[in-house]
Amino acid sequence: MAAVTHEQLHGHHPGPTGLMRWITTTNHKDIGTMYMIFSFIMFLSGGVMALTIRAELFQPGLQVVQPEFFNQLTTMHGLVMVFGAIMPAFVGFANWMIPLMIGASDMAFARMNNWSFWLLPPAAVLLLGSFFVPGGASAAGWTLYAPLSVQMGMGMDLAIFAIHIMGISSIMGAINIVVTVLNMRAPGMTLMKMPLFCWTWLITAYLLIAVMPVLAGAVTMILTDRHFGTSFFNAAGGGDPVMYQHIFWFFGHPEVYIMILPAFGIVSQIIPAFARKPLFGYASMVYATASIAILSFAVWAHHMFATGMPAAGQLFFMYATMLIAVPTGVKVFNWVATMWRGAMTFETPMLWATGFIFVFTMGGFTGLICAIAPIDIQVQDTYYVVAHFHYVLVAGSLFALFAGAYYWLPKWTGHMPSEGLGKLHFWCSIVFFNITFFPMHFLGLAGMPRRIPDYALQFADFNAMASIGAFGFGLSQLIFLVVVVKCVRGGERAAARAWEGAEGLEWTVPSPAPHHTFEEAPIVR
């Protein structure tokens, strides 16, 4: 009833149609959808690079690519996955779900929201286009360490400008999310009643606003060192290449929490729904998230133990890093305690969420091992580190993204995703994921360095195993594409509350969610 009167009052004109609808839209659901489609395309692009890397590493010797191109692939795989796939996917979730969860009519700045998204395709063009310029793409690793990054060709400049544009997009998106959460909540939706996903995104957005400008500063210094004769990272001029690492990781460590805190939020929505119990320790979850964010500013140099620093510095960064295990442990405990004596069922979203807890926790433990300075000296720059961060980024961020996608697909499309295919996707992913990355622990401990196209013979078996797993994992992701396409086209109609135990405002609106929701704010009691 209210909706009809509202249409009459404000007269929503039919906006542009076709492609122009998507280019000019100010609707948070349209923009969220575009974010997710973009991130999936980037995920597949970065995945093709990863599979090329794994094809080359299937056997010792050089078979598929030349070493220079191999380095470009490792660099671009990292940049594309971090800035193109994982981060935009979470922003897509934020766009779709935060207004629905807090009872807002849209994001606080709907036009700017459009620009935040539409800056990403130009950045992707610059980044991926850099493969085709003389000298090829940047090959300095995704961290773009000086002096390598000071020496390369035009591909490096394109990467720098792409990072600037993605940074502008991230900062605008983050400001939008902070303001939406702080200012757009429905009456009665106090901060401590807010769904945890909104809390984790509020804190993530704060981290983004704090550190993306620092990355912009770091790559700007590289740019001026490259072209304008400055000496920030040149010891002959009184600068220091190590300074780049400090500035980069001051951005880089909060960045890894930017990629995992929203994942925590998604999992914290799903587990209560399928355990049919409220989240255990809601307040402690909020405080743990905030603690992780604050601590993240004081741990950056644990990425640089082998670079050289005073023993006091090593000790400080080692202990500060281990401290992060406390709030993270609180979270894992709370998820398990939420399940304790719950009426549990294991539909696809719950499978992904529980899988997330198992595998992400393993990545957390290897993180603790890497945090120990004397051990890190041994394992740094080996496949052990590669195993560690893929356990937290793939099994952490990506699995949570899949969990969230299966959980909210009914709300987005109005149809239930296929349980059979969803479960197949999950089991293939988790099995092939472990086949790919578990052997990398052994490779790293045995001393195989990362970012090399060729290796000694004793590493051959585990590398072959990892490559087989990688191709299995990559092909498994096509199942997801099938699930989504089928779900958009049809399937079992989803009820407003698509899952029996799901709680929250987003389940009070019909499925699929109408184009405009909560134009009159609901009252939350």
Added chain:
Amino acid sequence: MSQTTAVRGFDHYFVPEPSKYPIFGSAALLLFGAGSALWLNDVASGPWLFFAGVAILIYMLFGWFGQVVRESESGQYGRRVGLSFRWSMGWFIFSEVMFFAAFFGALFYARVLSVPWLASGDNAALLWQGFSSAWPTSGPYTPSGAEPFTPMGAWGIPAINTLILLTSGVTLTWAHHGLLGNRRGQLKLGLFATIVLGAVFIGLQAYEYGHAYADLNLRLDSGIYGSTFYLLTGFHGLHVTIGAIMLAVMLFRVLAGHFSPQHHFGFEAAAWYWHFVDVVWLILFIVVYWL
């Protein structure tokens, strides 16, 4: 848990119609980025793409902000939209603070860590004998033919500039009081004086750069001192320029009769930004010029 009824005192939040401006902004930054990369690598098409990007960006800024001003003046923004704008400007300035923090961090790192390291231990014994860690420095290795530089003193133009910016903060606050008290003359005069002071500041900075290049041999490639000096003062000067343009826009809007004592977020945002560049200058003056 909830019901969909209108709540008293909870105003309808303005959601804009579909807009063509963001895609122009994206095209502008694509051309700007690609053009810059090509130009820096001496590809002939670079400058063309670069300036095309800048032109489109200017068109986009005029169009977009113009639309926002019209929407604001036609009273479409309620109280909560105003609050959103204030939050967002605060967070935007915080992001700017962090951008400058990266460059200040580089300065402190060089002065406290990297330069002393270069002049001590094995570096001093084996690599660069006789290199002193005294600041300012252009580093231990100077290419042959490069003349030593003279650092920029604090008590000439920089001190005058400090006075100018501090005064401009006062005139701007005076103008704001005029706006709040609905004394439009005071508002116009204060705003005009602030813009003039800003322009004088930028002029003096430009003169100082010329002096540094011509007489002091202090250049962008004068080692870590030149790098930090020019990047910090350069980005600050850029921000002063942006701030002065914002204030100039506000002056035109005042002359066009915009703003009321209750409703003047645009002016407030420009004023916040101006005070932010003021504070950055004070830190700059102390750690770059003085100490």
